[in-house]
Amino acid sequence: MTQPGSQLRASTRASGPADQASVRRSNLALVLRHLRDQGPRSRADIALETRLNKATVSSLVADLTHRGLVRETGRQHQRGVGRPGRILELDGREVGALGVEVNADYVAAYGTDLAGRVLVDRRDSFDAMSATPDQAIARLAQAAREALNDMGQAGATVAGITVAVPGLVDVSRGEVLFAPNLGWRNVPIAELLSKAVTPQVPVRADNDANLSALAEFWSGPAAGTPHLVFISGEVGVGCGVIVDGVLLRGADGFSGEVGHMPVDPAGNQCACGRFGCWETKVGLAVLVSQAAPDLAYGSGPVRDVDERLSEILRRADDGDPAAVAAFEEVGRWLGLGASILVNLFNPRVLVVGGYLARVAERMLPIAQCELDRLAMAGLASGCKVVASTLAFGAAVRGGAGLAVEAVLTDPTIVSHAQLRLAPLP
Amino acid sequence: MTQPGSQLRASTRASGPADQASVRRSNLALVLRHLRDQGPRSRADIALETRLNKATVSSLVADLTHRGLVRETGRQHQRGVGRPGRILELDGREVGALGVEVNADYVAAYGTDLAGRVLVDRRDSFDAMSATPDQAIARLAQAAREALNDMGQAGATVAGITVAVPGLVDVSRGEVLFAPNLGWRNVPIAELLSKAVTPQVPVRADNDANLSALAEFWSGPAAGTPHLVFISGEVGVGCGVIVDGVLLRGADGFSGEVGHMPVDPAGNQCACGRFGCWETKVGLAVLVSQAAPDLAYGSGPVRDVDERLSEILRRADDGDPAAVAAFEEVGRWLGLGASILVNLFNPRVLVVGGYLARVAERMLPIAQCELDRLAMAGLASGCKVVASTLAFGAAVRGGAGLAVEAVLTDPTIVSHAQLRLAPLP
Numbered sequence: 077m078t079q080p081g082s083q084l085r086a087s088t089r090a091s092g093p094a095d096q097a098s099v100r101r102s103n104l105a106l107v108l109r110h111l112r113d114q115g116p117r118s119r120a121d122i123a124l125e126t127r128l129n130k131a132t133v134s135s136l137v138a139d140l141t142h143r144g145l146v147r148e149t150g151r152q153h154q155r156g157v158g159r160p161g162r163i164l165e166l167d168g169r170e171v172g173a174l175g176v177e178v179n180a181d182y183v184a185a186y187g188t189d190l191a192g193r194v195l196v197d198r199r200d201s202f203d204a205m206s207a208t209p210d211q212a213i214a215r216l217a218q219a220a221r222e223a224l225n226d227m228g229q230a231g232a233t234v235a236g237i238t239v240a241v242p243g244l245v246d247v248s249r250g251e252v253l254f255a256p257n258l259g260w261r262n263v264p265i266a267e268l269l270s271k272a273v274t275p276q277v278p279v280r281a282d283n284d285a286n287l288s289a290l291a292e293f294w295s296g297p298a299a300g301t302p303h304l305v306f307i308s309g310e311v312g313v314g315c316g317v318i319v320d321g322v323l324l325r326g327a328d329g330f331s332g333e334v335g336h337m338p339v340d341p342a343g344n345q346c347a348c349g350r351f352g353c354w355e356t357k358v359g360l361a362v363l364v365s366q367a368a369p370d371l372a373y374g375s376g377p378v379r380d381v382d383e384r385l386s387e388i389l390r391r392a393d394d395g396d397p398a399a400v401a402a403f404e405e406v407g408r409w410l411g412l413g414a415s416i417l418v419n420l421f422n423p424r425v426l427v428v429g430g431y432l433a434r435v436a437e438r439m440l441p442i443a444q445c446e447l448d449r450l451a452m453a454g455l456a457s458g459c460k461v462v463a464s465t466l467a468f469g470a471a472v473r474g475g476a477g478l479a480v481e482a483v484l485t486d487p488t489i490v491s492h493a494q495l496r497l498a499p500l501p
Numbered sequence: 502m503t504q505p506g507s508q509l510r511a512s513t514r515a516s517g518p519a520d521q522a523s524v525r526r527s528n529l530a531l532v533l534r535h536l537r538d539q540g541p542r543s544r545a546d547i548a549l550e551t552r553l554n555k556a557t558v559s560s561l562v563a564d565l566t567h568r569g570l571v572r573e574t575g576r577q578h579q580r581g582v583g584r585p586g587r588i589l590e591l592d593g594r595e596v597g598a599l600g601v602e603v604n605a606d607y608v609a610a611y612g613t614d615l616a617g618r619v620l621v622d623r624r625d626s627f628d629a630m631s632a633t634p635d636q637a638i639a640r641l642a643q644a645a646r647e648a649l650n651d652m653g654q655a656g657a658t659v660a661g662i663t664v665a666v667p668g669l670v671d672v673s674r675g676e677v678l679f680a681p682n683l684g685w686r687n688v689p690i691a692e693l694l695s696k697a698v699t700p701q702v703p704v705r706a707d708n709d710a711n712l713s714a715l716a717e718f719w720s721g722p723a724a725g726t727p728h729l730v731f732i733s734g735e736v737g738v739g740c741g742v743i744v745d746g747v748l749l750r751g752a753d754g755f756s757g758e759v760g761h762m763p764v765d766p767a768g769n770q771c772a773c774g775r776f777g778c779w780e781t782k783v784g785l786a787v788l789v790s791q792a793a794p795d796l797a798y799g800s801g802p803v804r805d806v807d808e809r810l811s812e813i814l815r816r817a818d819d820g821d822p823a824a825v826a827a828f829e830e831v832g833r834w835l836g837l838g839a840s841i842l843v844n845l846f847n848p849r850v851l852v853v854g855g856y857l858a859r860v861a862e863r864m865l866p867i868a869q870c871e872l873d874r875l876a877m878a879g880l881a882s883g884c885k886v887v888a889s890t891l892a893f894g895a896a897v898r899g900g901a902g903l904a905v906e907a908v909l910t911d912p913t914i915v916s917h918a919q920l921r922l923a924p925l926p
Contacts, residue, residue, distance in 0.1 A: 244877065254877075303752040317845075319751075324744060326847025327728040327884075333844040336877040338837055341765060350875060412763055419758040420742075420845060422751025450775060452669065452679075452758040459752075 103128060104487040107136045108145060111166045112484065116149055118161030137164060143490045144170040145190065145483070167191065171483060171490050172232030174223055175475025176269075177240035177284060178216045179468075180205050180257045180311035181360075181381045185223040186472035189232040190480060196223040199468055201380045205311065209260050217272035224273065234277050235490050236482050238475030239265055240284040242312050247329045250281040256347040257312040278489070280478070284308055285332055287474030288429055288466070289316025290323055294477050297465050298425040305423040306464070307334065307414070308471070309432030312347070313355040317421055335359070339413060357409035360431045364388065367402035381468075385434050392438060407439040411446025418451040418459045429464035436463030528553060529912040532561045533570060536591045537909065541574055543586030562589060568915045569595040570615065570908070592616065596908060596915055597657030599648055600900025601694075602665035602709060603641045604893075605630050605682045605736035606785075606806045610648040611897035614657040615905060621648040624893055626805045630736065634685050642697035649699065659702050660915050661907050663900030664694055665709040667737050672754045675706040681772040682737040703914070705903070709733055710757055712899030713854050713891070714741025715748055719902055722890050723850040730848040731889070732759065732839070733896070734857030737772070738780040742846055760784070764838060782834035785856045789813065792827035806893070810859050817863060832864040836871025843876040843884045854889035861888030 106126055111117070114125070123133040140146040147167040168190020177184045181204070187196035200219070204212045216239065224234055243255025250266025252258075266279040273279070289306035298304055304318040315334040317324040324331050335355035336348055343352025356362060360381065365372040367388045392399035414426055426447075432439065444461045451459065464470055483490055531551055536542070539550070548558040565571040572592040593615020602609045606629070612621035625644070629637045641664065649659055668680025675691025677683075691704045698704075714731035723729055729743040740759040742749040749756050760780035761773055768777025781787060785806065790797040792813045817824035839851055851872075857864065869886045876884065889895055908915055 315845075319744060319749060324846070326744075327849040328847055330877075331845060331847040333847075333877040336844055336875075337841045338875055339764065342767070348877065416762045416841065417845075419761055420740075420756060420842075421749070422753055422756040422758075424752040450761075450763055452755075452761040452773065 101486050101488055103132065104136055104140060105485055107133065108140060108166065108487050109484055111146060111164060116151075116163045116165040118163055120161045122164070140487060143487060144168070145487055145490060169193070170232055172227045172234040173476045173479035173483070174220065174227065174234050174237045175240060175287070175472035175477075175479065176216060176220045176223065176237065177471045177475065178202070178204055178212050178258065179242050179284065182468065183216055183219045184468065184472045185219045186469060186476050187223050187227045187232075187234070188476050188480065189230075190483060195227045195230045195232060197469065198223070204258050209258070209263055212258060213263075213265070213268050213272065217269055220269060220273045224277075236479030237269070237273070237277055237279045238287065238478045239269055239279060239281045240287045240471035240475050241265060241281060242284045242308070242310060242314060244330050244333070245281050245283045247280065247282055247325070250279065252281065257310070278482075282475065282478065283314065283316070283329075283332070284310075284471040285314030285316040286323060286325070287316070287472075287478065288464075288470035289318055289474070290477055291466055291470045291474035292427045292429070292464060293318045293321070295466075295473065296427060296470070297462055298427050301423075301425045303421065303423040304425050304427060305417050305421055306427045306429060306470070307417075307432065309358070309360060309428060309430035311360045313359050315417065317423075319421070334413065334417065337413065337416060339409070354409070354413045358406055358413060363402055363406050363431070363435070366405065367391065367399040369398075381431060382434070385431060389435060389438065403435070403438045404442060407442030408446045410439060411443040412450060414443060414447045414461060415450035418447060423459055426459055426461045427464050428461060429466060429470045430468055433463040433465070433467060526911050526913055528557065529561055529565060530910055532558065533565060533591065533912050534909055536571060536589060541576075541588045541590035543588055545586045547589070565912060568912060569593070570912055570915060594618070595657055597652045597659040598901045598904035598908070599645065599652065599659050599662045600665060600712070600897035600902075600904065601641060601645045601648065601662065602896045602900065603627070603629055603637050603683065604667050604709065607893065608640055608644045609893065609897045610644045611894060611901050612648050612652045612657075612659070613901050613905065614652075614655075615908060620652045620655045620657060622894065623648070629683050634683070634688055637683060638688075638690070638693050638697065642694055645694060645698045661904030662694070662698070662702055662704045663712065663903045664690055664704060664706045665712045665896035665900050666690060666706060667709045667733070667735060667739060669755050669758070670706050670708045672705065672707055672750070675704065677706065682735070703907075707900065707903065708739065708741070708754075708757070709735075709896040710739030710741040711748055711750070712741070712897075712903065713889075713895035714743055714899070715902055716891055716895045716899035717852045717854070717889060718743045718746070720891075720898065721852060721895070722887055723852050726848075726850045728846065728848040729850050729852060730842050730846055731852045731854060731895070732842075732857065734783065734785060734853060734855035736785045738784050740842065742848075744846070759838065759842065762838065762841060764834070779834070779838045783831055783838060788827055788831050788856070788860070791830065792816065792824040794823075806856060807859070810856060814860060814863065828860070828863045829867060832867030833871045835864060836868040837875060839868060839872045839886060840875035843872060848884055851884055851886045852889050853886060854891065854895045855893060858888040858890070858892060
């Protein structure tokens with residue numbers, strides 16, 4: 077009987093040259109993360125705290141400095157006898173990370189350097205639901221090129237791009253298998269974007285709600301909550317789940333497909349072809365069509381989602397019966413679906429993003445009330461529903477964060493030569 | 502921005518006496534697990550493979566031998582020059598672990614020793630739904646006492662008891678917060694059972710479906726599948742979720758409360774007071790009342806669940822319309838709920854247990870078909886629904902396994918003095 081949790085230290089007897097390179101990478105990562113998490117310190121302190129040997133630390137620091145990831149601050153630190161040590165810190169001003177997103181309503185981009193400066197933060201209306209996949213990819217590539225250019229002008233060369241897509245993504249192959257609200261099936265988006273933008277920068281693809289959950293865990297209003305569920309409210313509805321501080325991916329990376337939970341046997345048909353899916357009850361298009369049929373999707377010129385929502389909130393504030401009833405109805409269904417998530421995952425907090433955050437003041441009290449009534453675990457635990465403050469920018473932040481993580485996991489993906497390249501076209 | 506996954510080796514500068522004891526415990530556990538996972542070997546091999554120092558290994562082995570957990574096999578092993586080493590193996594014939602369970606229909610017990618011998622495996626009909634909590638606890642205590650006695654006669658002294666309950670369990674306090682099908686609220690079951698049976702043995706409490714999921718992961722037909730969801734089919738329906746080889750517990754240990762997902766706004770009232778819960782569609786009582794109203798709960802003398810199910814299967818085989826229609830109906834609802842689990846957790850396998858395993862041949866094809874139709878992730882991943890072979894014994898096996906794990910995590914809970922005690926009353 078093999079039981080879980082039996083973690084043994086690996087034997088070193090099979091070590092070979094391949095292992096040497098991987099030990100080097102993991103030690104580079106160890107030093108880099110140590111500097112990020114513990115703050116500026118000397119080589120001697122790093123050696124003491126990481127239990128790496130002093131000569132190794134010096135060699136690792138030289139490597140990281142060469143890659144533009146670490147620098148000396150100029151300050152010195154005296155500990156005991158011997159030479160005072162120079163203080164090192166995470167640098168990364170020349171190394172950038174970019175998240176881009178295509179969603180039903182918009183394309184977005186968010187770029188940072190490794191030091192945490194925000195270099196690009198942009199969202200543009202784009203009617204991806206009416207566009208062909210080629211058109212949508214071209215628009216996304218344009219957004220990525222513009223962002224790379226701006227980041228280049230700010231002195232940062234991008235080390236990695238993550239593209240967020242509202243659908244099932246095979247993360248290992250960078251392929252969107254199915255994105256009902258974009259009309260995409262089997263689109264190798266990472267490869268296509270790489271070709272259209274720059275083959276020099278690794279591109280990965282991920283589900284928008286998964287990336288948003290990471291962003292919420294890293295920097296949202298509930299940051300650091302180890303059991304956190306994020307619900308993305310767009311035209312489609314997705315979810316990303318943090319379990320014990322780690323993103324739940326499941327066997328194939330398809331976990332969190334909450335939008336297609338069958339919650340009403342008597343419900344309407346969904347974009348996926350089935351009936352009574354949760355997103356036919358709580359998606360943006362449903363709120364709009366119930367609250368303000370005159371603003372509904374497909375009923376006129378493309379409007380920005382913010383414009384639509386402002387108008388609907390204004391009508392509800394004025395007591396417009398359709399708008400008030402729509403918030404009541406959608407809020408109750410939001411609470412019902414939330415109760416399933418709370419019953420299954422028992423999170424401490426449920427963060428709603430996208431349009432749901434925008435209408436939180438009106439909708440969350442209704443949803444929380446329904447959640448408290450329906451959730452079993454809620455009896456004892458009291459999970460709070462809160463609105464994201466990252467608005468429609470959560471997924472692209474998560475995407476940039478994941479590209480930062482890739483460097484922190486393997487600093488060798490940043491090469492000195494790459495940093496010396498001219499800003500990309 | 503603090504990101505997850507940054508695991509640093511802990512600094513040792515704060516080490517004190519408390520840490521020494523914990524290092525000792527973890528090294529004892531390391532050696533014990535190494536012997537279990539890697540099989541019999543010499544002290545020298547253990548030292549080499551665990552990177553512990555040879556003198557430390559000798560001292561740890563002496564301690565484990567004294568506790569009855571390790572013994573010499575008599576064989577010797579010659580490696581290179583020097584004295585040949587004696588071969589050691591996991592012993593544990595004197596150390597037992599017990600799982601007990603109270604469910605709507607029965608009480609059960611399963612006892613093993615650490616060497617893996619099954620010493621007790623028993624299930625008795627008991628109508629816990631009609632009993633008061635005191636009566637149910639008394640019956641459970643009786644089952645535990647009998648099991649301890651039998652295990653004592655076989656030469657094993659029990660080092661830990663786990664009690665499985667179908668409801669919300671606060672694992673840290675050993676308290677059942679709510680078990681609708683037993684009519685329990687706030688029952689400190691671990692403490693009550695400890696008092697009623699023996700205060701000498703630690704008792705922990707856990708949710709039945711969580712324990713069953715562990716048993717399935719350790720020894721069921723899908724053992725070792727890292728993403729596995731277990732559905733327990735009793736009068737109530739629960740679920741236990743293994744994510745990346747680890748049991749998902751959530752913020753308070755209440756995850757997997759699948760029975761009370763609201764799946765039908767127009768549905769019947771549930772034992773929990775709400776309407777349209779999944780267990781009102783797929784619980785044992787529903788199948789019985791739809792397939793064979795004359796055998797329904799509350800309609801006559803207590804019958805064993807196996808008797809009821811045999812009769813219903815016989816009628817379906819004979820083409821009885823009510824029985825056939827009931828399997829069709831319950832099977833479809835099983836597939837619908839399964840699709841929610843698959844969409845959210847993206848498991849590789851979904852194991853059904855309890856009564857659902859008993860009627861698998863008739864019900865699973867219908868459920869699998871509905872799951873394939875409704876699951877989003879299923880499009881690409883093809884999660885299989887399989888029947889447990891552990892029948893109603895999964896939870897008690899998981900309970901015994903957890904008690905074994907407790908010893909393997911901290912071997913110091915087994916004391917030599919304890920092993921020398923006479924068999925318990």
